[in-house]
Each structure stands twice: as structure tokens, then as C-alpha cells.
Amino acid sequence: MNKRMVIFLFSLLLLIGCNGNKIKRNTELEKDINSSIIMVSDNSESEVNIKDLANFEWDKAFLINPYTPQEEIEKQVGVNFKDPSNISSRDDIYLLIFLNNGKVVQYAEINRLQTSFNLADKEYLTPSNDLMNIKR
Template sequence: MIKQIAFLLLVLLLITGCNDSDIKRNTEIEKRLHSSIIMVSGNSTSKTYLNTFDDFEWDKAFLVQLYTTQADIEKQVGVKFTDPSNIGSRDDIYLLVFVNEGKAIQYAEIERLHTTFSLGDKEYLEPPNDVIYIER
């Protein structure tokens, strides 16, 4: 009986220790990107640099497009990331997912506000090459 209880406790600890609930939503980046969007006037293209917003270590940042499924997010990002925004059924935000040392560490929900975001011809951003294009 004691062995069974110990086994169940071990399984519960493993299950709770293996989730990605420690991924932080970065509302500061959301606010700063929102301000960058507002500054783009008329039908024009602008760019912004993530290094002016970040205050944490990251290797890669991925821009997840509207209506992207959970499976496609994990394929794009290459690591386990449970989407808390439900972007698979939304067209009002983009998702910016930050990865460091092979683990998703932070994300930001970027409001569209009648704009299109892209990384140019890049698959993902890296700290020395961190330009996000904003087209209105």
C-alpha cells in the first residue's frame, strides 16, 4: 500500500512539474508595441526593434500569425508551448513567443489594430537581428 501511494505521489509530482505554467505574459512588450503601432500613420510601413523593449535573455522570438493552431505553433516554435491566447480562433492578435535555451519563456499578445506584422524574410528573430515590420 505504501509503495502504491509513493508511486502515485511521484506521478503527480512529475505531471505538475512538467507543465509550462511558468511562461510569463510580457505585458510591457505588449504596451510598447502598441505605442509603436499608433505611431505608424496612414498607409505606410515602419519597423521596430525588440532590443529596445526586452529586459530578459532570449535566443529566438517567433511571430505567430492569426488562426494558427496549437500543433502548428509547436511546429513553428520547435518547443512545447501551450497557447494561452487561443490564437487558433482569433484574428485580433499576433503572438510573439520568446525562446531561450530550447524553452519557451515569455510571450506577448500584439493587438492588430488594422496593421500587419512580419519578420521580413526571416523565420524567427534573434537578438542581433530583431526587426519587426509594421504595415498599416
């Protein structure tokens, strides 16, 4: 292998390894929230404390409704975020996006399961104001 080929392969590996996408889908949080949903009986309302379920550093969490376009997600969250769930064309999930110090750190896809979620009159959740409403 010549020197140029070695440099090219090394550069390619470096670029692949440093893709900058460190945003983690939190499947454990998804399972915990889904368990909370199942415990809510039909035609009733409940709340879930997100702080108790999110075992990582975060300072804001945004609830994104089904069918929300990419531009609206970024406007609501206030940062660039490439939605990996494609929620703009889905009605089966909500998206919960967590920020810490102005950067998206994790997200969760929450199954609707014939349920609706809201943050009451809040724009977003914080660790000190973390109640998400559930209605079945």
C-alpha cells in the first residue's frame, strides 16, 4: 500500500469515528414511561415524574407531538436537532428531547398506546418542574 492510500484510509476512519452524533436514544427511559402508561386505567388521568426516570444530566426536556415537522422541532427546542425518529410522518409516538447546557444529550420515543401527553401550561420540563400529564 502506498503512503497516500494509508493516509486516505486513516482519514476516512477518523471521520467515521468522529461523526459528532453523540445523541443517545434512551430505550430504558422509554420502557419506564411505557410502564407508567400501562398502569393508568382507561378514561383517566395521571402524571409521571420525568426526573425520577431520567438518570442522566439534563436541564430541559421538550415534548414533541406526532406529525411535528423538522423545522418546528428545531424552533421549539431552540437548537439544531436532526430527528432520527421521523416524527413528522408518524402518529404512533411522542418524542421527548433532553438538553443539557444548550445541547441535545438524549431523546426518547414514547409510544402513544391510546394515550395523550402534555406539559400543562409549560413550554418544557426542568428537573424541578418535571411532571408530564398522561390521559388515557
